[in-house]
Amino acid sequence: MSARRPCGRCDPVLVTVGDFPITANQLESAVASSPFATPFNAMDVDDQAAIRGNVLQRLVSSRLLYLEALRQGLDRGDGFRDEIEKFRLGLLYRAYMDRLRATIDIPEDVGAAIRQQTAGNSDARKAAEAAYRVDRFRAARTANLLELRSRYHVKIHESAIRPDAAPDTLLLDADGIRITLHDLLPAEGMEQGPLSSDWLRDRLVEHAEFLLVARAAEEQGVDLGDRLASFREERLPALLLERLEHSWLADEQVLRDYFASHPELGRLVDRWHIGQLVVASRGEAEAMRQRILRGDSLFELAGRFSIDPYGRSHKGDMGWVQAGQGMREVEQGIVGLADGQVSEVIETPLGFHLVTIIERRPGESRPYELVRDKVRQAYLSERMLAYIAELAGRYPVVWKIMDHQVSQN
Numbered sequence: 001m002s003a004r005r006p007c008g009r010c011d012p013v014l015v016t017v018g019d020f021p022i023t024a025n026q027l028e029s030a031v032a033s034s035p036f037a038t039p040f041n042a043m044d045v046d047d048q049a050a051i052r053g054n055v056l057q058r059l060v061s062s063r064l065l066y067l068e069a070l071r072q073g074l075d076r077g078d079g080f081r082d083e084i085e086k087f088r089l090g091l092l093y094r095a096y097m098d099r100l101r102a103t104i105d106i107p108e109d110v111g112a113a114i115r116q117q118t119a120g121n122s123d124a125r126k127a128a129e130a131a132y133r134v135d136r137f138r139a140a141r142t143a144n145l146l147e148l149r150s151r152y153h154v155k156i157h158e159s160a161i162r163p164d165a166a167p168d169t170l171l172l173d174a175d176g177i178r179i180t181l182h183d184l185l186p187a188e189g190m191e192q193g194p195l196s197s198d199w200l201r202d203r204l205v206e207h208a209e210f211l212l213v214a215r216a217a218e219e220q221g222v223d224l225g226d227r228l229a230s231f232r233e234e235r236l237p238a239l240l241l242e243r244l245e246h247s248w249l250a251d252e253q254v255l256r257d258y259f260a261s262h263p264e265l266g267r268l269v270d271r272w273h274i275g276q277l278v279v280a281s282r283g284e285a286e287a288m289r290q291r292i293l294r295g296d297s298l299f300e301l302a303g304r305f306s307i308d309p310y311g312r313s314h315k316g317d318m319g320w321v322q323a324g325q326g327m328r329e330v331e332q333g334i335v336g337l338a339d340g341q342v343s344e345v346i347e348t349p350l351g352f353h354l355v356t357i358i359e360r361r362p363g364e365s366r367p368y369e370l371v372r373d374k375v376r377q378a379y380l381s382e383r384m385l386a387y388i389a390e391l392a393g394r395y396p397v398v399w400k401i402m403d404h405q406v407s408q409n
Contacts, residue, residue, distance in 0.1 A: 017063040018395045030055050064391040065237035089214040096217035104136045148212040163195035177211050258379045259368045266366045269323040273358040275316045277302040278351040285345040285352035292342045
């Protein structure tokens with residue numbers, strides 16, 4: 001989310017958080033990258049508006065967290081600076097390798113031979129061409145790394161590559177590059193197997209390649225664009241959240257106490273696996289019901305006649321429905337319905353329904369140990385809502401949707 005001022009006409013500002021705008025283009029980009037992206041265009045206007053509103057609120061929350069992270073100086077910490085540098089080097093490495101890969105062409109004679117060998121089979125031709133490019137890239141990469149080692153005067157200190165060496169022992173140096181044993185060890189908290197000289201040597205070669213290529217890319221003037229800024233703006237809120245969660249969840253008793261005061265988190269309500277046929281008129285529904293009572297399959301009829309697109313494509317199998325989350329009229333209509341029995345005609349705004357219960361799972365109360373993750377999520381969500389409200393009082397949030405400003409500070 002860039003802080004640069006947008007063009008008001010081509011990219012209208014929807015809301016400002018502090019001095020930072022959130023624009024329509026940023027919102028659409030966030031919607032496109034959300035889990036709702038695939039089914040979004042198939043939703044009705046109201047559902048699309050609800051999702052946009054939800055995503056926009058998340059963008060506002062993220063910006064508030066970002067501003068608070070800056071206030072707390074999280075961007076000046078050594079850990080964050082290390083993350084930024086590793087990300088920067090990774091971008092440089094990928095950019096360099098992408099450029100190298102782009103230089104791999106298939107000579108005309110090789111391409112002609114491949115076409116002749118694959119005899120018009122396009123899939124086989126593409127596979128053969130891809131295999132050729134992989135082989136040529138591997139050779140080009142090896143030659144390129146040898147050239148970089150020579151260019152930057154790489155010197156490996158073989159005698160120092162020992163598991164019992166001190167962490168600050170120099171293993172490799174080159175122009176502007178130094179690698180010690182400490183640089184090769186797994187980060188704190190990560191699993192580490194037994195060290196060996198062979199393992200260290202392999203890691204040294206990999207790390208040296210990474211740094212050499214990144215340096216070469218930097219000298220080529222690779223433009224990282226806004227990617228570093230985007231990473232910074234995404235990572236700082238996440239870093240603040242990690243610290244908040246650590247402080248909010250000082251020990252397990254916090255969650256146990258929360259569960260004791262919210263026992264509903266352990267309750268599972270009744271669930272039904274239902275089949276359904278929906279038609280446009282009561283008369284048609286009554287006729288369908290009589291056919292089912294005479295032996296016709298509700299599921300076959302739903303696959304042919306249901307006006308519900310999902311139900312028709314799934315031949316009436318609507319999956320599991322949880323009490324309180326389905327349509328109120330349908331839930332009322334299946335009260336007392338035995339498994340396999342067809343309901344009376346149920347009228348809803350969507351049409352006239354015939355419903356059957358395929359199987360059911362009765363509600364139950366589960367102990368804390370079985371719902372710990374659910375309790376944790378609920379507790380953190382509650383704390384986060386209060387925290388975001390607090391931040392909205394610290395940093396001005398001004399909504400500008402449809403030229404109507406509503407200040408929240």
